Amino acid sequence: MATGALISFTLNILCAVVALLTSYYAYRVNRLVANQVVGAISLGFMLLGVGLAVDASTSLFSGRILVESFSDRVLVLFASFTYLTVQMVAYLVIAIGYARAAYGGQQKMAVPAVLAGAAAVGLYRFSLLSYFVALILLAFVVFQGLLLHSGQKNRFSTMVLLAFGLILAAHVVLLASVLTLGTALFLIGTGIQFLGFLSLLIFVVRSEVVGPK
Amino acid sequence: MAQSEKQRSVLRINLDILNAVRDEGDAKPTHILYKANLSHERLVKYLDDLTAKGLIEIKQDGENRTYNLTTKGVSFLIEMRRAESFVQGFGLAI
Numbered sequence: 448m449a450t451g452a453l454i455s456f457t458l459n460i461l462c463a464v465v466a467l468l469t470s471y472y473a474y475r476v477n478r479l480v481a482n483q484v485v486g487a488i489s490l491g492f493m494l495l496g497v498g499l500a501v502d503a504s505t506s507l508f509s510g511r512i513l514v515e516s517f518s519d520r521v522l523v524l525f526a527s528f529t530y531l532t533v534q535m536v537a538y539l540v541i542a543i544g545y546a547r548a549a550y551g552g553q554q555k556m557a558v559p560a561v562l563a564g565a566a567a568v569g570l571y572r573f574s575l576l577s578y579f580v581a582l583i584l585l586a587f588v589v590f591q592g593l594l595l596h597s598g599q600k601n602r603f604s605t606m607v608l609l610a611f612g613l614i615l616a617a618h619v620v621l622l623a624s625v626l627t628l629g630t631a632l633f634l635i636g637t638g639i640q641f642l643g644f645l646s647l648l649i650f651v652v653r654s655e656v657v658g659p660k
Numbered sequence: 661m662a663q664s665e666k667q668r669s670v671l672r673i674n675l676d677i678l679n680a681v682r683d684e685g686d687a688k689p690t691h692i693l694y695k696a697n698l699s700h701e702r703l704v705k706y707l708d709d710l711t712a713k714g715l716i717e718i719k720q721d722g723e724n725r726t727y728n729l730t731t732k733g734v735s736f737l738i739e740m741r742r743a744e745s746f747v748q749g750f751g752l753a754i
Contacts, residue, residue, distance in 0.1 A: 603749035
């Protein structure tokens, strides 16, 4: 369990760093191009980065002292709840950004209502629900990404699409791990998610080192 | 909808002008006008704007007036190229 927690912590921290880096680059680009979609991407990845950092801390904390005291458990539950909520909001922001790019208008979605309802149920159900909602949002993002990619194929959009595709696959495995309470599945899911963020990192670095035409 | 079918953004027009100036070097207004696909009236307005921002400089030789990129203009183009690569990754265009 301690090894699993350490692996989960390491992978999630690395993912958080990549997410925050992506958010920073999107912020910088947005200062130049003043595009709402880029703004949404920056905000979404910032939330995701913060969420992943909280989750990483939780996995390390819970792996070490889960059974020590009630107050510790409350803290861990609160952190998990925060991470799952932030993750959903992050994917929602990115999904809305993508929808605006694909359709050029504002998308009305019922997800905020789902979030409010989710707060009323237990953490396990909430975990299940949040992974499910994140899955739907990510599937939506990948679909929109495919639409946009088909109209403007280049190596950069392929890398971003691959990243979101891997993060989507990771959430399928993570949802299965929540359903079966399987630690191995959880670690596999975290690993796939890390590969997704790795693809995103390669994209950010390559887009940054692009030279003059 | 393809970028060429949509109305170009101000940023896109400025970039087209800067690219034309960079490609030519000592670029004449007629050349920029052709490359950036603008009317003369609009081109003058954009060139004045870019000169005021310090991105291009005017070289006057008798009756002839040519334009060159400044150091700031070169840096701006490099930054914009990076930004363009980034937004293209998300299927967007400037």
